[in-house]
Amino acid sequence: MSDFSEILTNSIRLIFSFNTELSDIVFLSLKVSLSALLISCLIGLPIAAYSSVKAFFGKKFFILLVNSLMGLPPVFVGLVLYIVFSKSGPLGFFEILYTPTVMVLAQIILILPIIISISFETLESIYFEYEEMLKSLRVNFRDSILIILWDARYCLLTTVLAGLGRAMSEVGAIIIVGGNIAYYTRVMTTTIALETSKGNLELALALGTILILISISLNFIVFMVKHFTKNLSYD
Amino acid sequence: MIDDLYKPFDNQNSNPVEITANNISFRYGKKVIIDRLSFKTTENKISFLMGPNGAGKTLCLKILSGILKPDKGKVIFNKRVRIGYVPQKVIFLRRSIYENLAFTMKVFKFQKNEIKKRISNIIKLTDFENKLSMSARKLSIGKQQLLAIIRSLVIKPNLLLLDEPCSNLDPHYTSIIEAIIKKASRQGVKVLFVTHDLLQTKRLADEIIFLNKGRVADHSEKGIFFKNPKSKSVRNYISGKLLK
Numbered sequence: 001m002s003d004f005s006e007i008l009t010n011s012i013r014l015i016f017s018f019n020t021e022l023s024d025i026v027f028l029s030l031k032v033s034l035s036a037l038l039i040s041c042l043i044g045l046p047i048a049a050y051s052s053v054k055a056f057f058g059k060k061f062f063i064l065l066v067n068s069l070m071g072l073p074p075v076f077v078g079l080v081l082y083i084v085f086s087k088s089g090p091l092g093f094f095e096i097l098y099t100p101t102v103m104v105l106a107q108i109i110l111i112l113p114i115i116i117s118i119s120f121e122t123l124e125s126i127y128f129e130y131e132e133m134l135k136s137l138r139v140n141f142r143d144s145i146l147i148i149l150w151d152a153r154y155c156l157l158t159t160v161l162a163g164l165g166r167a168m169s170e171v172g173a174i175i176i177v178g179g180n181i182a183y184y185t186r187v188m189t190t191t192i193a194l195e196t197s198k199g200n201l202e203l204a205l206a207l208g209t210i211l212i213l214i215s216i217s218l219n220f221i222v223f224m225v226k227h228f229t230k231n232l233s234y235d
Numbered sequence: 236m237i238d239d240l241y242k243p244f245d246n247q248n249s250n251p252v253e254i255t256a257n258n259i260s261f262r263y264g265k266k267v268i269i270d271r272l273s274f275k276t277t278e279n280k281i282s283f284l285m286g287p288n289g290a291g292k293t294l295c296l297k298i299l300s301g302i303l304k305p306d307k308g309k310v311i312f313n314k315r316v317r318i319g320y321v322p323q324k325v326i327f328l329r330r331s332i333y334e335n336l337a338f339t340m341k342v343f344k345f346q347k348n349e350i351k352k353r354i355s356n357i358i359k360l361t362d363f364e365n366k367l368s369m370s371a372r373k374l375s376i377g378k379q380q381l382l383a384i385i386r387s388l389v390i391k392p393n394l395l396l397l398d399e400p401c402s403n404l405d406p407h408y409t410s411i412i413e414a415i416i417k418k419a420s421r422q423g424v425k426v427l428f429v430t431h432d433l434l435q436t437k438r439l440a441d442e443i444i445f446l447n448k449g450r451v452a453d454h455s456e457k458g459i460f461f462k463n464p465k466s467k468s469v470r471n472y473i474s475g476k477l478l479k
Contacts, residue, residue, distance in 0.1 A: 129326055135302045136320040137342045147338075151329045 011205035021183075022203070026210055029187040032100055032174070033167035036107030040163055043108075044115030045156070049145045051116075052123040063120060069113035077109050078176030085177070098179040103187070106173040111163040118159040123148050154229050161222050165215065240357050241415075241422040243393035244317050251279040252316055252394045252425035254299060259308035261294060261449075268294050269449040271308070280441035281416065281426045287472060290446040292429045293323060293398055299427065300396050316394045317343065319387030323398040323429075325379050327371035332363060332382060335371045336389050343390045357389055360415060377408040384412055388419060395419060398429045413439055433473065437461065445469050 014022065051059060083089050085097040096102045126148045134144050149156075171189035178185035180194055188207045195204040254276045261269040269291045276282045284292050297303045299310055300320045327335050333354060340350045358364050361381055363374070371382060380400055387395060395416070401409045416439060420426050430436060436443060436457070443460045445453035445468070453466040464470050 126329070130328065132297075132302055132322055133326045133328075136300050136318070136322070137339060138301065139342055147328070 007201045007205055010202040011209060014202055014206040015209060022206065022210075024183060025186055025188055025191050025207065026214075028100065028185075029168065029189070029211075030214075032103050032187060033107060033164060036104045036111060036167050037160065037164050039104070040108050040112045040115045041160060044112050044163075045119055045149065046145070048116045048119040049123050049149050051120055052127045052148060053141060053144050063117070066113050066116045066120070070117055072110060072113065074106075074110055074170055074172030075176070077106055078173035081106055081109075081173070081177045097177060098181060098185060100178070100185055103174045103178040103185060106177050107167045107170060110170060110173060111166050114166055115159060115163045118162060119152075119156055122152050122155045122159065126152050154226055157222050157225060161218060164218060168211065168215065240353075240360070241388065241419040241424060242391065243422070243424050244391035245315070245393055246423055250314070251423050253278055253313040254282075254394070254425070254427065255311040255313075256295070256299070257308050257311060259295075259298060259305045259310070261291075261298065261303065261305050267449060269298070269305070272446070272450055273308075274444050274451050274454055276425070276427065276444075277442050279420075279423070279425070281420050281428060281439055283436050283440040283443045284427060284429045284446065285431070285436065285443055285472070286446035286452070291449040292446055295446065296320075296396050296398050296427070296429055312394075314393075317390060317392045319390060319392030319395045319424075321380075321383045321387050321395070321397045321400045323402070325383040327379070327382070329372065330370075331368050332358075332371045332374075333367040335382070336386055339386050339390055345390075353389060357385055360411075361385060377404050380404055381408055381412060384415055388415070393424055395424055395426045395428075397426065399431070400428075401430070401432070401435060409435070445472070447472075 051062065081102060082097065084091050085094060085102055086092055087097075096105075127144070130144075130148065130151075134147070139147070169189065171193055174185075174187060175190045175193065178187070178190065180186050180190040186194075188211050192204045192207050192211075195201070195207075254274075256272055256274050259269055259272040260267065272291070272295065284295060286292050294303065298305050300318055302320075328338060330338065336354045336357075337350050340353065345353070354367070358367065361378070363369070363378060363382075371379070374382060380403075384397075384400060387397075397416070401412055404412070413435070416426055416428070428439065440457045440460075442454070442456055444451060445460070445466065447468045452468045453460065453464060455465065459465070460469065461473065464473065
């Protein structure tokens, strides 16, 4: 018990020491996850909006596929990317293995299905409501997409948060493709895994605490945004 | 001045819209809902589309508004139409009353200052003049129906297609909506109105197109329709008998 309280005290002390190694790890984690989230939203939201408005051949199969990909095992994604981007792999010439770039790519693959699937449900229900009105006004396809995206903007915050949660907590894929190189590809989750195995529980617990604090803070921000924009969303 | 609010966008071109439905058919799967439907509305009159449940009235209105395409036949207008459509189930964007009206006007390329001016004028027809920033979806059903009429008028339509716009409304809102429709019609807006309400038909209609089983069973002036209906199905409908 005294060991636990000692570890806890040391880890709290570590957090408030503003240690450079710790802050570098946190900064890189945020950079990788937020980059992956931004790119996934830029790709995923238009795809979800297009799928909501347009009836196309194989739409149901596409949605089924995307929903299935939400449960993609991160380790498998890491393994595939490792094979593809390793020196002898088909895309090895890019030389991005063990770089933050491939870590972002791995996270995009993992969170893109979440962004598409959850936002599709939101956008489809809004389009279902608006369809008759938009058709009666002869609003074109592009404008219909922009309208539902705009009117769903506050609901989509939850989707974005779900994607970020997945990205921030991910470890399996990025440890394989990033290699957990100190000061270069070492992020919070991979450091926690490494330091725990080494018995350095203070650093692991400090990073775990920061990870949870970030998660709670993001949830709080989204909650506040939704609360204060409740009247603006006009739902 | 307030009567200007009802004038259609093409009011300099005084001949009103004439709707010709030419042999229209529509089916859902194998079920024929509208079967070789043909009619031509009379100029400058309020036309009512009546008939029992499932006769195809709403579907007919959706085809005329362009929301649905008929399987066969076509709809012909004698001139370019700008349609103000009020559906049975009113839908608003998840936006304020003002933004809902402004959005509709933006679709028809109204200028920014004209949007502001017209909305501030047309909203005087209602009692929510000071509630423009309120969510349109939070209005009572009656006020939503009224707002839907205003939204259809704000674009200066020359054709109003109204699908039971007074259903579930109290006499106060019904009279407001009826007055708006009468004024719009007087200013040259063609009105096609779907209803089950015989009393409202007596108050507003000039001519009645009676649908039964997806076809026109009767098309006559209001006086003839009520006093001396040609069709047996109209006689049964008026007397409250179930149509087979």
